[in-house]
Structure formats: structure tokens, C-alpha cells
Amino acid sequence: MSTKNVRIAELSVFTAIAFIFSYLESLIPLPIPFPGIKLGLANLVILIVLYRDGFASAFGVSMVRNVLNALTFGSLFGLLYSLAGSILSLLVMTALYRTKHFKFPWISISCIGAILHNMGQFAVASALVGRGAILHYFPFLYFSGLIAGCLIGVLSMLCIQRLPRLQISNR
Numbered sequence: 001m002s003t004k005n006v007r008i009a010e011l012s013v014f015t016a017i018a019f020i021f022s023y024l025e026s027l028i029p030l031p032i033p034f035p036g037i038k039l040g041l042a043n044l045v046i047l048i049v050l051y052r053d054g055f056a057s058a059f060g061v062s063m064v065r066n067v068l069n070a071l072t073f074g075s076l077f078g079l080l081y082s083l084a085g086s087i088l089s090l091l092v093m094t095a096l097y098r099t100k101h102f103k104f105p106w107i108s109i110s111c112i113g114a115i116l117h118n119m120g121q122f123a124v125a126s127a128l129v130g131r132g133a134i135l136h137y138f139p140f141l142y143f144s145g146l147i148a149g150c151l152i153g154v155l156s157m158l159c160i161q162r163l164p165r166l167q168i169s170n171r
Contacts, residue, residue, distance in 0.1 A: 018045035018065040047156040055094040088120035089113040110153025115145035
């Protein structure tokens, strides 16, 4: 099997896991009185792919997962929210990860990514319903992103340390 085929298969597995995590997360209600706040288990997979394979692979897995979620469980508005948050957070996390002058700890990258994911969704909601209607929600989004980002950052580092790299042999 060629290296390219193995990479496609590996990224397909990561996409499937992220999709399953999104579904499982929708089944587990969080005891939080604010709608739309989630832990972001699928982002665990995106962080692992970003760390192992870089921006292009993480972007591909994220976009396919977002579209699959919208087509399976969501709506066009849900897709808009997801895409805005995913793209913004992934761009900034990649920039932080690639910074040469100052090395950001992985947990910090995850926290910033989670906060920016929520801010991307807030920007879409502001455009759709007006900032004044949802401004009171901003602090909850910020702090939920901070908490979820820290937790997902710790989990992603534990997974990265334990996941083996595929050894590809050319026969």
C-alpha cells in the first residue's frame, strides 16, 4: 500500500472518530443552563491531527466533520456556526504552533483555540441576530471555551504521547 493511501486511510479514521465524538457529545446533556455550550470532544481529534500531520490535514478532517454533522444532525445555520469557529480557531492554533520565537505550551494553544472557536460562533450569531441581543452571552462563551480548551488540551497531549506513528513499508 502506498504512503498516500495509508495517509488517506488514517485521516479517514480520524474523521470518523471526530464525527462519532460529535454525535456522542450531542447525546450527553451538560448540566449548564446556557444553550450550545459543549466540551468539544471532536476538537480532541483535530488537535491530534494538527500536531501529527499539520494544518492541511487538520483542516480537511475538521471541514469534513463539520459538513457531515450538518448534513446528519444539524442545519445550515449550525454549519455556519461550526465553520466560523473551526476555521478561526484552526488558523490561530496553527500560527501559535508554528511560532519559532516563542514556544506556546500545547494546553495554551488548545485553550486559545477553544476560546476563538466560541468567538467565531459569536461573530456569526452577532451578524444574524445583532450583537445587542447576545452580548450578555459573551462571558459564558469565553469561560466555557477556557475550561473546555484546557481539558481538551490535556487529553490531546495524553493521546499524542500514546498514539504510535504508522510504519509504512513499501513492498
